[in-house]
Amino acid sequence: MSISAYMFSDKRLAGFNGVLARLAVPLAAVLAAFTIGLIAIIAMGVPLGDAVGAFMRGALGSPYAISASLNRAVALGLVGIGFIIAQRAGLTNVGGEGQIAVGGMIATALCLVPGMDELPAGLAFILPLLGGAVAGGLWAGIAGVLKVRAGTNEVISTLLLSFIATWLVYWSVQSENLLRQPMTNSATLPESLPIPAPTQVPLLTGSYASPVTWGLPITIVIAIFVAIMLGRSIFGFRLKATGLNPVAAARAGMPVNKLLVGALVFAGLLGGLAGALMLQGEQYSLKSGFSSGYGFDGLVVGLLARGSVTGVIAGALLFGFMRSGGISMEMAAGVPSALVGIMQGLIVVMIAGAAYYLDRSATR
Amino acid sequence: MTLELFMVFVASTIRLSAPLLLAASGEYVSERAGIVNMSLEGMMLMGAFGGAVATAFTGSPYLGLAGALVAVLPIALLQSVLTNTLRANQVVTGLGINILVLGLTTLGYREIFGSRSREMIAGFDPISPPILGDLPLVGTVFYQAGLLYFAILMVALIAFVVSRTGLGIMLKAAGDNPHVTAISGTPVMAIRHGAVFFTGAMAALGGAFLSIVDIHTFTEGMTRGAGYLAIVAVIFGNWRIGRVMGACLLFGAATALQFQLPAMGIQLPNALLIMLPYVLALLAVAGLVGRQTAPRALSVPFWR
Numbered sequence: 001m002s003i004s005a006y007m008f009s010d011k012r013l014a015g016f017n018g019v020l021a022r023l024a025v026p027l028a029a030v031l032a033a034f035t036i037g038l039i040a041i042i043a044m045g046v047p048l049g050d051a052v053g054a055f056m057r058g059a060l061g062s063p064y065a066i067s068a069s070l071n072r073a074v075a076l077g078l079v080g081i082g083f084i085i086a087q088r089a090g091l092t093n094v095g096g097e098g099q100i101a102v103g104g105m106i107a108t109a110l111c112l113v114p115g116m117d118e119l120p121a122g123l124a125f126i127l128p129l130l131g132g133a134v135a136g137g138l139w140a141g142i143a144g145v146l147k148v149r150a151g152t153n154e155v156i157s158t159l160l161l162s163f164i165a166t167w168l169v170y171w172s173v174q175s176e177n178l179l180r181q182p183m184t185n186s187a188t189l190p191e192s193l194p195i196p197a198p199t200q201v202p203l204l205t206g207s208y209a210s211p212v213t214w215g216l217p218i219t220i221v222i223a224i225f226v227a228i229m230l231g232r233s234i235f236g237f238r239l240k241a242t243g244l245n246p247v248a249a250a251r252a253g254m255p256v257n258k259l260l261v262g263a264l265v266f267a268g269l270l271g272g273l274a275g276a277l278m279l280q281g282e283q284y285s286l287k288s289g290f291s292s293g294y295g296f297d298g299l300v301v302g303l304l305a306r307g308s309v310t311g312v313i314a315g316a317l318l319f320g321f322m323r324s325g326g327i328s329m330e331m332a333a334g335v336p337s338a339l340v341g342i343m344q345g346l347i348v349v350m351i352a353g354a355a356y357y358l359d360r361s362a363t364r
Numbered sequence: 365m366t367l368e369l370f371m372v373f374v375a376s377t378i379r380l381s382a383p384l385l386l387a388a389s390g391e392y393v394s395e396r397a398g399i400v401n402m403s404l405e406g407m408m409l410m411g412a413f414g415g416a417v418a419t420a421f422t423g424s425p426y427l428g429l430a431g432a433l434v435a436v437l438p439i440a441l442l443q444s445v446l447t448n449t450l451r452a453n454q455v456v457t458g459l460g461i462n463i464l465v466l467g468l469t470t471l472g473y474r475e476i477f478g479s480r481s482r483e484m485i486a487g488f489d490p491i492s493p494p495i496l497g498d499l500p501l502v503g504t505v506f507y508q509a510g511l512l513y514f515a516i517l518m519v520a521l522i523a524f525v526v527s528r529t530g531l532g533i534m535l536k537a538a539g540d541n542p543h544v545t546a547i548s549g550t551p552v553m554a555i556r557h558g559a560v561f562f563t564g565a566m567a568a569l570g571g572a573f574l575s576i577v578d579i580h581t582f583t584e585g586m587t588r589g590a591g592y593l594a595i596v597a598v599i600f601g602n603w604r605i606g607r608v609m610g611a612c613l614l615f616g617a618a619t620a621l622q623f624q625l626p627a628m629g630i631q632l633p634n635a636l637l638i639m640l641p642y643v644l645a646l647l648a649v650a651g652l653v654g655r656q657t658a659p660r661a662l663s664v665p666f667w668r
Contacts, residue, residue, distance in 0.1 A: 044475060092455060150651040153663075155455050156599060157649060163589065163642040171635030296459060303456055338470035338584075345464025349442065352452040352460060 026304050026311070029350040030318065033343040040342070041335055051333045058328020059321040063210035065328070071282055072294075073320030074215045075100070078274035079298025080312040081226050082267030084305055086154075088230055089263035090243035095143060095158025097295025098165030099136035099271025100278065105169050107132030107276035108179060108192050108286040110199075117196035124198040129276045136272015137265045139165060144261035154264065162295065170288040179286055192286035201281035213281035222270065227309040239263055271295070297323070300348050319344065367501065373617075373624050375505045381616025382512045383408070383570040383578075385609060387594035388601075389519050390566025392608050395598055396526060397559035398539035398661040402458020403443045404567050405591025406465035410436050411568025412575040413469040416582035417476060419485045425576050428485075429511075432572035433565055439465060440564030444557050451665035462591075470584045477582075487580040509577045511569065518566070523605045535559065539659035542666040552666055567591065596645040603658055615641040 041051045059069055079096040086093040110116060110128035117124050143161060146152040172178040172192075179192040201213045230236040241249040242259045250256045275291060283290055297319055305311030326340030387408055394401045401407070411432040418431020439461060446457040477483070488509045492498075496506040526532035537545040538552045538559075546552045574590070575582050593615055601608030618640045625632050 040471075092453075094455060094459070146650050150649075152649045152651070155663075157646065159592070160596065160642050160646045160649070163592065164639055164646065167635045167639040167642075171633055171639075174635060175633060296463065299459065300463070336471050336474050338467040338474075341463055341467030342471065343467075345460050345462075345467055348460030349446065349457060349464060352456045353446045353450045355453065356451045 025351060025354045026306070026315075026347075029347045029354070032350060033346040036346060037339055037343045040339055044335065046333055046335050051329055051335045054332035054335075055325035055329045057332070059325035061328075065324060067210045067212040069317075069321045069324040070212050070216055071278075071320075072323055073316040074213075074219045075274040075278050075294050076298045076301045076319050077219055077223065077312055077316035078270040078277070079295060080301035080305060080316055081223060081309060082270035083299055083302025084307050084309065084312060085226065085230070085239070085270075086263045086267040087302065087307060088236070088239040088243050089260055090246065091147070091260065091263055091267075092155050093140065093143075093158055093264060093267045094155055094299055095140055095162045095268070095295070096271045096274075096298045097291055097293075098158070098162030099140055099268045100275035100291040100295050100298075101162070101165040101169045102139040103132035103136040103272025103275030104279040104290060105165075105172055105179070105275075105286060106135035106272070107279050108195060109172075111195035111280065112179070112193060117198040119198075122202075124196075125201050125280055128199055128280060129201070129273065132276025132279070133269045133273040136275060137269035140268025140271065141261060141265040144264035147264070148257040148260055158264075166289070166291070169286065169290070173286055173288050181285075190288065194285045195280065199280060200284060201277060211282070213277065215277040215281050218273075218277075223309050223313060230309070235262075271298075274298070297344070300344060303348065304351060369624075369628070371501060371504050373620055375507065376623070377613060377617040377620040378505065378512065379508060379578075379616075380619045381612040382509070382515055383573040383590055384594050384597055384612040384615055385519065386511075386515045386570035386573060387567045387591060388597040388608050388612050389515070389522055389605065390563040390570075391594055391598050392601075392603070392605055393522060393526075393535065393566075394559045394563040395603060395662060396539045396659055397535050397556050398542060398659055398664060398666070399447055399556055399560060400454045400458070400595070400663045401443060401560065401563050401567075402455050402595070403439065403461035403465075403591075404458075404563065404595055405587055405589065406458075406462040407436050407439055407443075407564050407567035408571035408574070408587045408591045408594075409462075409465050409469055409585065410439050411571030412586055413472065413571075413582055414568065415572030416485055416575040417472075419487070419576055420477070420483070423486055425486050425488050428576050429569065429572055432568040432576075436564045436568035436571075437561075440561045443564070444560040447560070447665065448553060448556050451667060454663050454665075466585055469582075473582055473584065484580045485576070485582075487576050509573070511573055511577055514569075519605060519609055526605065536659070538666075539661055542661050542664075546666070556666065567594075570594070593641055596641060599658075600641075600645045600648045602648070611641075614644070 038048065041048055058065055060066055079100065082096065082099070083093055107128040110131040116127065119127065139161060140158065143154050143157040146157050147154050173180050173190050176183060180190060181188060181193045201215060204212045204214060204216065230239070238249065238254045238259055241252065241254060242256050246256050274294070278290065278294070279286060301312055301315035301319055304315040322340050322344070326337035329335045329339070330337040387404055391401055391404050414435025415428040415432035419425050419428030422428070443457065443461060446452045447454045488511065490507050491510050492503070492507050493513070496503070526535060534545070534550045534555055537550060538555045542552045570590070571587060574586060597611040597615060598608050600611040618637050622634055622637045
């Protein structure tokens with residue numbers, strides 16, 4: 001059995017104590033990280049009120065701030081949900097970054113296809129979204145095929161695929177033959193043309209004062225679907241069986257190899273969709289490094305959730321608001337947003353470190 | 365390409381692969397003992413930071429190296445306790461530590477240096493070794509930082525210890541079958557802890573190479589994935605020290621070509637060269653470049 005299956009299998013966390021432990025550790029880790037963050041702010045000599053005020057304003061202070069945080073949470077949530085689907089099959093998908101990159105790049109290419117913006121009935125933005133998702137799925141599928149064909153550890157392959165994807169994006173916006181906008185003078189930035197308005201994901205409110213996109217309801221629907229799929233469907237059951245013991249699952253007649261590839265493809269689909277949404281709902285033109293950090297933050301969100309979709313949503317909201325708050329804190333109160341990175345790192349390290357004791361106490 | 369230009373290319377290949385070689389030879393030791401240090405990136409960054417800070421305050425790059433080694437200690441301790449004592453997932457803890465270190469060094473650098481962040485620090489000048497440096501034509505290739513020669517010495521030492529000593533046998537046994545090794549009376553836990561600390565020290569020197577030797581300053585997140593590339597070198601080198609060294613040189617050459625090709629008037633997409641090491645490594649782990657033989661208990665926690 002793989003380590004991640006050992007670490008995260010639900011059986012080990014069953015019962016009342018398990019439920020308590022599931023909640024207690026992430027909450028304690030988040031509280032501890034925030035406490036350390038506050039101490040660091042005091043140590044830096046910034047008035048606590050200023051810093052916290054700026055943080056809250058950036059995260060929740062205006063319709064615009066809330067919208068920006070929610071859009072971030074959508075991307076993180078999709079990657080996180082993908083992470084727990086793969087995790088259910090005993091796989092650790094660390095390739096969210098690359099899946100976002102490929103999804104965003106293919107979505108941009110599709111948006112810029114001549115005639116795409118003239119398609120009726122919303123197809124102009126739906127087709128590129130789907131294309132981005134499929135691209136992310138195929139990208140992650142490479143790791144899945146390598147896993148079942150050559151026994152390649154998916155952690156290594158998804159990580160390598162992430163680097164390759166990141167540089168593919170860089171290449172695509174550096175070369176005029178690919179996606180770079182035509183060079184009119186020496187100051188032309190290495191980025192794609194802005195995508196046409198009809199290919200942009202519509203805003204829920206229709207106003208740029210609160211730019212929440214349709215990505216939010218789409219993600220909520222996906223979250224509900226995945227929660228049911230993992231908990232109630234045959235596919236979900238088979239994924240879990242494969243994750244707990246692939247040999248036994250194969251003996252029981254389950255198509256283990258297809259399930260492993262399928263789980264990674266599913267995770268990649270969601271990562272690719274996240275990238276397409278970031279591009280078509282927020283950034284509107286492809287730049288090198290546009291996926292920066294979202295993949296790894298999404299991985300952390302998936303990890304925090306310990307296998308539950310509800311947990312992913314909570315984590316995605318937390319990190320979405322933390323990122324927005326951190327940026328505002330840097331601009332308004334002079335506290336480097338790197339502090340938020342420190343807090344996130346601490347949360348990961350604490351939760352990972354607690355996993356063994358958590359599992360041991362749950363099985364006693 | 366003229367011979368002179370080729371020698372410049374060889375010299376810069378060696379210089380660019382030096383930080384990778386330091387970190388990768390450290391990572392090699394950990395992985396032979398069964399531990400994947402995804403935190404190699406963070407360890408390098410901490411070394412680069414510690415080295416730069418210590419050099420800036422003392423004015424001595426030697427004390428800077430000492431600073432790098434001291435700064436990485438808490439990070440190595442964290443990694444070692446998490447993966448060995450607490451048996452946490454090695455990949456997850458590594459990534460967490462990398463996020464943490466990126467935040468710590470960025471914040472620390474701004475707090476310590478603030479506005480004078482562009483200031484240059486003292487560094488090592490390249491040395492020209494006797495005899496080798498005086499050779500015609502190839503002499504320029506040996507005009508390198510002393511730390512590079514230290515790295516080559518360390519590779520030789522590691523190769524000797526791993527293949528020829530009892531310690532090396534215990535190390536490999538701890539990475540292949542820790543339980544049987546423990547039953548035979550070998551202190552597996554101590555070996556695994558020690559391996560992580562050794563990796564930390566080597567990675568810190570690799571990071572210090574970047575800040576003290578190469579660019580004489582610290583910039584935020586300056587390792588830019590060099591730590592991951594060093595891990596990739598160990599995988600591509602199929603967990604054998606000689607091939608790991610070859611992989612580092614190959615990756616260094618790919619980087620050197622990025623600067624060399626435009627000078628020679630050859631237009632090749634930059635991204636292709638940057639991507640090359642990762643693509644090669646992916647082909648290697650896919651089993652397309654020879655058979656991969658990882659230590660059998662790699663990334664598997666040990667307990668009695």
